[in-house]
Amino acid sequence: MQGTSGPSVKVGIVGASGYTGAELLRLLSIHPNATVTYLTSRQFRGKQVKEIFPHLIRSPFEELSFDEFNPERAVELCDVVFCCLPHRASFPAVKALMEASSKVKVIDFSADFRFNSFETYESVYGVEHGARELFKEAVYGLPELFREQIKRSRLVANPGCYPTSAILALYPAVEAGAVDTDHPVVVDSKSGVSGAGRKESVTFTFCEVNEDFRAYSVDGHRHGPEIAEKLGLKSVRFTPHLVPMNRGILTTAYFKTELSKEELQHLYENRYKGEFFVRVRTSPPRTHDVAGTNFCDIYVTKDKESGLAVVVSAIDNLGKGASSQAVQNMNLMFGLPEEAGLKLFSLWI
Incomplete structure (x- = not known):
């Protein structure tokens, strides 16, 4: 065409x-x-x-x-x-x-x-x-x-699919200096099986994956340093998980901040207001919302008791990832x- x-x-x-x-x-x-x-x-x-x-x-x-x-x-x-x-x-x-x-x-x-x-x-x-x-x-x-x-x-x-979801989730706060780097930055991500590629492996056969949910590379995954480098952070505690679905990544990131929930929402909306493929939401996204697309959907909130910001991002690992x-x-x-x-x-x- x-x-x-x-x-x-x-x-x-x-x-x-x-x-x-x-x-x-x-x-x-x-x-x-x-x-x-x-x-x-x-x-x-x-x-x-x-x-x-x-x-x-x-x-x-x-x-x-x-x-x-x-x-x-x-x-x-x-x-x-x-x-x-x-x-x-x-x-x-x-x-x-x-x-x-x-x-x-x-x-x-x-x-x-x-x-x-x-x-x-x-x-x-x-x-x-x-x-x-x-x-x-x-x-x-x-x-x-x-x-x-x-x-x-x-x-x-x-970029890798995990880093894309994590970097976009954290970048506005890092860029604004709103992340308290005296505390750990934690990234918890779940991916569909297609993220492992199209290859023969017992690990990714139907019976091994169906009705199962697992963490892997818990002692350290190679995407952790990639995420940290692009964000300019000393380190990021990154843990990937495999979930029994074909495609999609849901990432939840946590960091300590002095900003309120309202301030965080404004910060993220302002940073991504000109980005067609990043949609800052007022409700947590699902992987279905972005399947087959180039969108990254982001929701940000704050836990009052711990003082931790909580950012949820969803992408298609084969799409935006x-x-x-x-x-x-x-x-x-x-x-x-x-x-x-x-x-x-x-x-x-």
């Missing part, structure tokens, strides 16, 4: 057969300025989109075939490449793409370029980074915080309307 304004953007997706790749394809099928020209998948090489994703039959790219990754071919066919690979597997592909062309733009879904330095990445992930020189180009892809930098960047590190946020970043990088292809509202139930 040709856009009425702005450039036409040729799009590639590396690792397109996972959940985030499938969600990208769904969103790009209705994007007024995007044309999908290149897809890769080792597992489904040679297969057409309609064979692997029947829900995309009659999409503009239903007969496009999955290819093996070739950086020279990718940059020949694409203006931007979404890299939907896991951390450690992603940075070699990103490096190859950026070395193959000085013009192609890359949006990376992994954690490989999310930190300010490769030293922090190597400390958190316990591996040596093979593309250290690219850290100086990478911009953290959270538009509500880094919009102007994203517009000028060739390499955007798409991954693919739709990546499209939002693409729009910024190419001077398109930020909401292009993303004015979707939840199915709700």
Whole structure:
């Protein structure tokens, strides 16, 4: 579908057969300025989109075939490449793409370029980074915080789904100096199973997940340092949980503050009043409210007895936590309307 304004953007997706790749394809099928020209998948090489994703039959790219990754071919066919690979597997592909062309733009879904330095990445992930020189180009892809930098960047590190929900929940208070950092900042998040990716694992089979609710990485999760760094905090006590639903994240954040509930509400409404995709609510959000969308819904209150602010945020982990946020970043990088292809509202139930 040709856009009425702005450039036409040729799009590639590396690792397109996972959940985030499938969600990208769904969103790009209705994007007024995007044309999908290149897809890769080792597992489904040679297969057409309609064979692997029947829900995309009659999409503009239903007969496009999955290819093996070739950086020279990718940059020949694409203006931007979404890299939907896991951390450690992603940075070699990103490096190859950026070395193959000085013009192609890359949006990376992994954690490989999310930190300010490769030293922090190597400390958190316990591996040596093979593309250290690219850290100086990478911009953290959270538009509500880094919009102007994203517009000028060739390499955007798409945030993690947990960090997106937590950072947006805490940022107005941190920015205003309203968080008492002498007390812990606590982030408690629950995610649907799709957050673990589309892979074979006993842990994520139906019988292991259904009728169950579990915390994991309780002794420390790698997203904790990511959240703390972007907020400029020394540390954040982050605990993730797995809940038996397909998609969605509900985060509850707690921090000590002197502000009243009314002052907090005003602070959050004022900070996000110009942000189309952040909706500050007067009632706690549900994951159904944002399913399939790029919205982050936020509710803030205060517990009078403890003096703790309580902020609840809801996002779709495959949407604002991954693919739709990546499209939002693409729009910024190419001077398109930020909401292009993303004015979707939840199915709700």
